[in-house]
Structure formats: structure tokens, C-alpha cells
Amino acid sequence: MTISVATLALGTGLLLMLIGLWGLLAQRNLIRLILGFSLLDTGIHIVMVSIGYVTGGTAPIIDAAVDPAQAVHTVVDPIPSALVLTAIVIGLGITAVMLSFAIRIHDRKKTLSIEDCTESKG
Template identity: 50%
Template sequence: MSVMAFIAGINPVAASGAVLVLVGLWGVLSRPNLFKIAVAFSVMETGVNLVILSVGYIRGRTAPILDSAADARSASARMTDPVPQALVLTAIVIGLAVTALMLSYAVRLRTGGGDSSIESYGEEKW
């Protein structure tokens, strides 16, 4: 197996999603700043969404929307898997809600006289 075949075997969307998950995980685990942790969670979410999306992708097929490229009869033969796409649509919205809530907690801690570093909240430290 040559190097080219090895590279061609990589799914670019899943690979970049995996990289984003790892970057986000590193940020969540090693950054002390609460705002940066929230951003890292966002990055990780994006990565997870990309990985889920790539699982349902089928090479050479079109989006699961009926149009001139695929009609109702040829739908299941010419379209990609719609279930991961519907899941990711849900995940994006929930992710936004979680991010907004995390950021407002961080803002409240900061303006309530607290620190924006997670080190100052003893029970959260590991």
C-alpha cells in the first residue's frame, strides 16, 4: 500500500473533525481560563458534528433533497444518509444553548468579584 493510497483512504471531513475534537479536548483539560474553556467546548462540538456528518456521507451521492438530481424513485439509490444530518442539526442548536449558558456563568463569576481562572474555584480543580 503506497503513501498515496493511504492518504486517499482518509476521509478529509472525519479527519479534520477528529483534529478539532482533540484540540478542543486539549483546551478543556489544560486551559485555566473559563472563557477559553467555553471556546474549547465549542471547537470540540464542531469536531464531533463533522465526525457524525462524515459517517453518513456516501461518496458520489447527492444531498437528501429531491430536485432534478434525484427524484422520489431514485432517492434511496442516489442520496446520502439523512439521519446523521438531522442529528447534527439538533446538536448544533443544543451546542449553541450550552455555549451561551457557559459564557453567562463565566460572566457572572467574573463580575461577581470572582476570577475568570478555574484554579480559584477549588472544588472544580483536578
């Protein structure tokens, strides 16, 4: 049995999501938590792109390599790519805000461990 590119990408994405989830659950350092979040994010992107892949398809760009009349049968789905483009940018914005929160917490407490952030603990 041969494994297709899309299945391989899907598996990689799901594995990255699991690693990211593990990081979020098991790590106590704020930077590592943010890294876990980024891994989870990236994993989701790869899963979305692999769902949009059409077997044997090429990039959805009409140029010399793609005949416009046959484009429907030769290109991959452009919609997941566009969604992932949006998701990457928003992930970047969220990561930037999380990192600045980490900087502020480090300014105040001189530590990056989440164990020391006990103010809102019930």
C-alpha cells in the same frame, strides 16, 4: 492511494475533537475552556456527518437534480444530518448558559481564571 472526502472530514473532525479536549484539559481561562468545549462539539458534528456520507451522494433533497425513483442510490444519509442539526442547537444552548456563568463569575471575582474558583475544591 486517494483519500475520500468522508475520510478527510472524519480526520478533520477527530483532530478538532483532540484540540478541544486539549483546551479543556490545559487551559485555565473560562472563555478558553468554553472555546475548547465548542471545538470538541464541532468536531463531533463533523465526525457524525462524515459517517453519514455515502460515496458520490448528493444532498437528500428531492428536486430537479434528483430523480425520485433513483433517490435511494444518489443521496446521502439524512439521519446523521438531522441528528447534527439537533446537536448544533443544543450545543448553542449549552454555550450560552456557560457564557452567562462566566459573566457571573467575572462579576463576583473580577477574574476569569478557574484557579480562583476554589469553593468546591475538596
